[in-house]
Amino acid sequence: EVQLVESGGGLVKPGGSLRLSCAASGFTFSSYSLTWVRQAPGKGLQWVSSISSTGTYIYYADSLRGRFTISRDNAKNSLYLQMNSLRAEDTAVYYCARIDYNNCFDYWGQGTLVTVSS
Amino acid sequence: DIQMTQSPSTLSASVGDRVTITCRASQSISRGLAWYQQKPGRAPKLLIYDASSLKSGVPSRFSGSGSGTEFTFTISSLQPDDFATYYCQQYNTFTWAFGQGTKVETK
Numbered sequence A: 001e002v003q004l005v006e007s008g009g010g011l012v013k014p015g016g017s018l019r020l021s022c023a024a025s026g027f028t029f030s031s032y033s034l035t036w037v038r039q040a041p042g043k044g045l046q047w048v049s050s051i052s053s054t055g056t057y058i059y060y061a062d063s064l065r066g067r068f069t070i071s072r073d074n075a076k077n078s079l080y081l082q083m084n085s086l087r088a089e090d091t092a093v094y095y096c097a098r099i100d101y102n103n104c105f106d107y108w109g110q111g112t113l114v115t116v117s118s
Numbered sequence B: 001d002i003q004m005t006q007s008p009s010t011l012s013a014s015v016g017d018r019v020t021i022t023c024r025a026s027q028s029i030s031r032g033l034a035w036y037q038q039k040p041g042r043a044p045k046l047l048i049y050d051a052s053s054l055k056s057g058v059p060s061r062f063s064g065s066g067s068g069t070e071f072t073f074t075i076s077s078l079q080p081d082d083f084a085t086y087y088c089q090q091y092n093t094f095t096w097a098f099g100q101g102t103k104v105e106t107k
Helices: none
Strands: A003-007 A010-012 A018-025 A033-039 A045-051 A058-060 A068-073 A078-083 A092-099 A105-108 A112-116 B004-007 B010-013 B019-025 B033-038 B045-049 B062-067 B070-075 B085-093 B095-098 B102-106
Touching: A003 A092, A018 A033, A018 A092, A018 A112, A033 A078, A033 A105, A045 A068, A045 A078, A045 A092, A045 B085, A045 B095, A058 A068, A078 A092, A105 B045, B004 B085, B010 B019, B019 B085, B033 B062, B045 B062, B070 B085
Parallel strands: A010 A112, B010 B102
Antiparallel strands: A003 A018, A018 A078, A033 A045, A033 A092, A045 A058, A068 A078, A092 A105, A092 A112, B004 B019, B019 B070, B033 B045, B033 B085, B062 B070, B085 B095, B085 B102
16 A cells, blocks of 8 residues: 655744655655645645656756755655745645656645744 | 646535536646545545546546646536545646645535
8 A cells, every 4th residue: 555654844933944754655666756745724735846766857846946855765765855944935734745657646645734933 | 837727716516416627727738637636634636637537446427628728627426525625737847736726515
C-alpha cells in the first residue's frame, strides 16, 4: 500500500524557517517524481514544487522560487521542503504527493499544518 | 504561467442530479488535465486524468471531456458521497496549476 506521511509542520514566527519531511513507503521511491502542494485555510490547492525521480529536475511555482527548496533522499525514501523567510501567507496545510506516469498526483499524504504567526 | 479558470465556484444540487463543472485554460494544454475530489479535512483524490481517462476504481458516473482550452467534468447521477469540492489541474508543462475549485453542496 502506498503511504506518504508528512511531518515537520508547526508554529513559526514571520521570517523564520521550517523543514518539512515526507516519508514514503509501499512503492519504489526512486522511480517516481514527487511534489508539494499547499492549501491555505478555507482556500484552494496551490502547487508548490516538484522534483524528478533522481532529483535532477526541480520546478517551483514562480511566487515561491527563492524561498523554498525541494530535495529528496532516495536512500531514505524521503522528500523534503525547506522553507525560509516565512510569511503569514505561507500558513497552510502542506501535502506531499506522488507524481504518476501521466504527470498527475495519484497518491497524497494526510498533510502537515504550517502556521506563520507572531 | 498557465492559469486555470473553473466554474461555477459553488453548485447546489440534489441526489440524482446531473452535475457539470467547466474548466478553462489560459492557453492550450492539449489533453493534459486532471480532476480531483476533496472532502473537508482530507487530501485530494485523483478521479480523472488525460481529460477523460477514469482512474482505476473510480465510479463510472464520473466523466471528463475536452481538449485544448475547454474542459468539462460531469457526474451523471449525483450520489450522497459526491458532495465535495472538485478541482481541475493542468499538467501540460513542467508546472502544474489548479483551478479555484467547485464546491458541490446540497440544494
